[in-house]
Each structure stands twice: as structure tokens, then as C-alpha cells.
Amino acid sequence: MAEAESRRSRADTARNRDQLLAVATRLFATAGGEPSMRAIAHEAGVGIATLYRHFPTRESLVDAVYRDQVTRLTAGARELLAELPAPAALRRWMDLFGTWIATKNGMLDTLLAMVESGEIAHAGTRTELLAAIDGFLDAGRAAGELRADVTAEDLAANLIGIFTVAHPHHHEARAARLLDILMDGLRTGS
Known part of the structure; x- marks a missing residue:
């Protein structure tokens, strides 16, 4: 009986953590x-003590x-590339990137303080994200579908620019249009 109760308690704990994170x-x-x-905590349906x-x-x-x-961004890149041709996978991933940017903006003050204090290694994240972008570009080039002269840094800068002027949760249609234009420019023969 105690073992079943312990498993249930661990499951509740994991569920609460996942809910809080989401x-x-x-x-x-x-x-x-x-x-x-x-x-x-309130939105997650738990008490503040559970959050803390x-x-x-x-x-x-x-x-x-x-x-x-x-x-989610790095795993999402691999999953999308396994399911879709590189251009379609990249375009879907751009939406994930927009969600990441929006999430970062909502915690920007704390995040910047953490980067400044060294609690979060910004350089490591940048390297991971550029590697994910390179995966799309390499696959698209190998298939002859994406331009060879675009770098991961170029694409990341374009994405940051787009999401700076078109927040995905406030200007969703504008962000989508700008991302589609960017994708058109990334295709071979454009």
C-alpha cells in the first residue's frame, strides 16, 4: 500500500511541475x-507553496x-526534419522560434540578470540554436531546395528582426506573412 501511495505522490509531483512549467x-x-x-501558481491550479x-x-x-x-526548439528541429522536406520543416520551426522569442520577452528582466550573472550561458544556447538552423540549411542544400549562400547567423538575425516587429501573439498574421516572405527568399532560384 505504501509503495502505491509513494508512486501516486511522485506522479502528482511530476504532474504539478509539468503544469507549472506549461x-x-x-x-x-x-x-x-x-x-x-x-x-x-493560481493559473496552474496549485498553491504558492507548491510552486515554491x-x-x-x-x-x-x-x-x-x-x-x-x-x-523543444532543438528536438523540434530534428523531429520536423525527420517528418518533412527541409523547407517545410524550417518554416514550421520558425513558428516554434517565434514562440520561444515571445516566451523570452515575458521573462526578459530576470533572464538578462541571469545571463549577466552567469547563471545561464547565452553562448551555449546560441550554439545549439545555430546548429539546429544549420541542420535545416544543410538538408535543404543537399536536396537542392535552399540557397547555399545563407548562413545560420543570417537566418537567426532575420528571425529576430521579424519577431521584433511582429510579436507572434499580437501580430500573428503579420509574423506569418513575413516568415513566408523570408522562406521564399531562402529557396533556390529566388
Whole structure:
């Protein structure tokens, strides 16, 4: 009996953590500023003590959301390339990148302080994301579908520019249009 109860408790704990992470990600992406820890707990349907048990500080929550989003971007790149031709996979990934940018914007003050203090290694994340972009570009070049003269840095700069002027949650149609134009420019023969 005690073993079953222990398993149930661990499952509840994992479910609460996952729920907190999902809600925090959504609120960071859609809120006008950094949401309070209390608002995140309330939205997740847990008490503030449960939130602090999983994430003792705002920084620990931001770190978890940030790392989760980077993992989703890099894993998402591999999954999309396994399922779709490189141009279609890249275009779908651009939407994931936009969500990541929006999420970062919602936790920007805390994130910048963490980068400045060395708690988060910005250079490592940059390397991971550029490698994901290179995967799309390499696959597209090998298939003769994407231009050979575009670098991962070029594409990342374009994406950041697009999402600076067209926040994906406030100007979704504009962001989609700009991403489609960018994709057209990345294709061979454009």
C-alpha cells in the first residue's frame, strides 16, 4: 500500500511541475510583463507553496522554462526534419522560434540578470540554436531546395528582426506573412 501511495505522490509531483512549467511558459509568452509567481501558481491550479517547492526562486522557474524551450526548439528541429522536406520543416520551426522569442520577452528582466550573472550561458544556447538552423540549411542544400549562400547567423538575425516587429501573439498574421516572405527568399532560384 505504501509503495502505491509513494508512486501516486511522485506522479502528482511530476504532474504539478509539468503544469507549472506549461503555465509559466504560456504566461511568459502572452503577458505584457513578467507575471507574478502567485499568478502562475493560481493559473496552474496549485498553491504558492507548491510552486515554491518546485521552483524556490523566480530564477529557478525562468531557468527551467528557458531550458525547456531550448530543448523543444532543438528536438523540434530534428523531429520536423525527420517528418518533412527541409523547407517545410524550417518554416514550421520558425513558428516554434517565434514562440520561444515571445516566451523570452515575458521573462526578459530576470533572464538578462541571469545571463549577466552567469547563471545561464547565452553562448551555449546560441550554439545549439545555430546548429539546429544549420541542420535545416544543410538538408535543404543537399536536396537542392535552399540557397547555399545563407548562413545560420543570417537566418537567426532575420528571425529576430521579424519577431521584433511582429510579436507572434499580437501580430500573428503579420509574423506569418513575413516568415513566408523570408522562406521564399531562402529557396533556390529566388
